[in-house]
Amino acid sequence: MASIGDDSIAVTSSGSTQINIIDTKKQELRKSLKVNSYNGRIVYKDGHLIYCAWEKGLQMISLNDETITNITNTKFQEMVYVTTFADKLFHSNGIFHSVSCCDYHGNILCSGFSIWYLCRQYYGNVYVAGSGTYNVVVISPDGQRYRQLLTSEDGLRFPSTLHYATSTNKLLVANLSDEAFLYDVK
Template identity: 25%
Template sequence: MCSVTYDTVVVTGSSTSVFGVRVVKVEDSKLSVLRVINANKDLYGIAHTDGRFVVSELGGKVYSLTQDGATVLIHNYKNTCWYLTHDAVTGDTIVSVDTNTTGDAVVSRLSTDKRHTDVMKVGGVVRGACRGIDVDREGNIYVCGGDSHNVVQMSGDGTRVRELLTSAGGIRKPTAIAVRGDTFVVSNLNDNRNDRNNIHIFHLQ
């Protein structure tokens, strides 16, 4: 899911009931489907930039998606990219890649001209599957380490990295993240059923 306007979001789907992308209007206590963009693909991650969508498919392919459902391949990663987000500072799409192979990229940057740059690789602070990802207004990247049980903040080029949350603080299998100003929210897939699929709110310091 990603926002398009103040009151509109788009949602990807990989089931027969939500196949492609749905444009949804958000009102008080009400969600309304405005239209469906049928891309004929099992889509997962989605980001919105300059009137177009960037989407990811099971297996590692990332596409540009037009409003009428046409797709153009941007890049094919080795593994599935579950989450995408838009970097408003550079105009790039930031990609999280689900991989456990040492040396493979877990965070990548895709430009509009299809260039890709590895920002972080397996073997550093994020170990194993890379999950939720977001970018703040200054271009800092926030990523959930699903297997390393941490949430990491890094500079846009990946040269400066710090852990915001770790397993020592009780975080387990963080899955999705959203950053707004000096606040961020994280959901998880904790093995503890009492803390699974909860949303945790944190303040940046």
């Protein structure tokens, strides 16, 4: 799911070849976009939706004319997470469980960081949850620096979901089973 402005969201489903735009105020389907692959994990940026298209890599669809552009040709064996900041795109690398930073043409700027889940802070830092490494790492907006924020000592056991609240500078991290923690981000 991705927020599009104040009144709509884009919703994907890994078993579908369409992306649905939902009007959140009227609580109704606004539009269905037909895409050329199964899709999932989506982010909105400047009138475009960027999504994982499984074996077709990362694709971008224009909300104006519905044209589809390939960003990467990487064949993913599973859904990858994707987020943006400025002119950079951060995505997980499927079965390799790492993060890559690239431009909107798919040119890799940096890669590494063993991960599973991504979220982005307002100022451009990317937070990464390492499900198998029981940690959370923050990556700088340029993708060149990182530091470990949280570990198993902070209660992490297979962290599976992240959400950063810009209004409070809090990071919500949920483990795969029944525990979630709220951390102050400084």
